[in-house]
Amino acid sequence: MRQPLVIETHSARETEAAGAALARDLLEKEPDGAVVALSGDLGVGKTAFARGAGTVLAPDACVQSPTYTLVRVYGGPGRQMIHFDLYRIQDEDDLLSVGFYDYLEEGNFLFIEWSERVPQVLPERFYRVEIERTGEPDGRRIRITGPGEAL
Ligand SMILES: Nc1ncnc2c1ncn2[C@@H]1O[C@H](COP(=O)(O)OP(=O)(O)O)[C@@H](O)[C@H]1O
Numbered sequence: 491m492r493q494p495l496v497i498e499t500h501s502a503r504e505t506e507a508a509g510a511a512l513a514r515d516l517l518e519k520e521p522d523g524a525v526v527a528l529s530g531d532l533g534v535g536k537t538a539f540a541r542g543a544g545t546v547l548a549p550d551a552c553v554q555s556p557t558y559t560l561v562r563v564y565g566g567p568g569r570q571m572i573h574f575d576l577y578r579i580q581d582e583d584d585l586l587s588v589g590f591y592d593y594l595e596e597g598n599f600l601f602i603e604w605s606e607r608v609p610q611v612l613p614e615r616f617y618r619v620e621i622e623r624t625g626e627p628d629g630r631r632i633r634i635t636g637p638g639e640a641l
């Protein structure tokens with residue numbers, strides 16, 4: 491995969507497929523887990539992208555938005571997909587109380603929406619997924635950047 495990788499999608503389904511493709515790549519290149527930070531406006535498709543990744547990382551689960559819970563955990567035992575939405579986070583204590591740092595250490599696949607609210611909590615190595623509207627109806631541009639040469 492060359493980076494940054496830019497994909498244009500025209501439906502939620504296509505954005506889900508992009509998430510699934512990244513997840514397959516991660517399984518191959520990051521067997522010990524990875525952190526993916528998703529950014530972009532409300533309603534742009536971050537959860538859709540994570541849902542697609544979930545079809546690969548935790549195939550029995552149906553990924554929903556963790557907006558009201560901060561975190562949802564899918565899959566396991568063994569590999570788990572941990573999906574955070576930090577939109578409503580007040581401070582770093584909220585992260586402690588949902589066990590953010592424990593998940594970080596366990597070699598899981600973390601997908602984090604709104605990490606820009608608490609950027610200091612991201613580890614040194616993480617993947618970035620930035621989504622923006624193209625201006626066309628349902629059009630989205632997804633830019634994926636890996637941590638150095640790993641991608
Ligand atoms: N190309 C696209 N990619 C993703 N979502 C899209 C696209 N076009 C339209 N949508 C719609 O945009 C919304 C995205 O919602 P969601 O994934 O929850 O956004 P976010 O998590 O960024 O707030 C959904 O209603 C989805 O159907």
Ligand SMILES: [Mg+2]
Nearest residue numbers: 536537555603
């Ligand atoms: Mg969301």
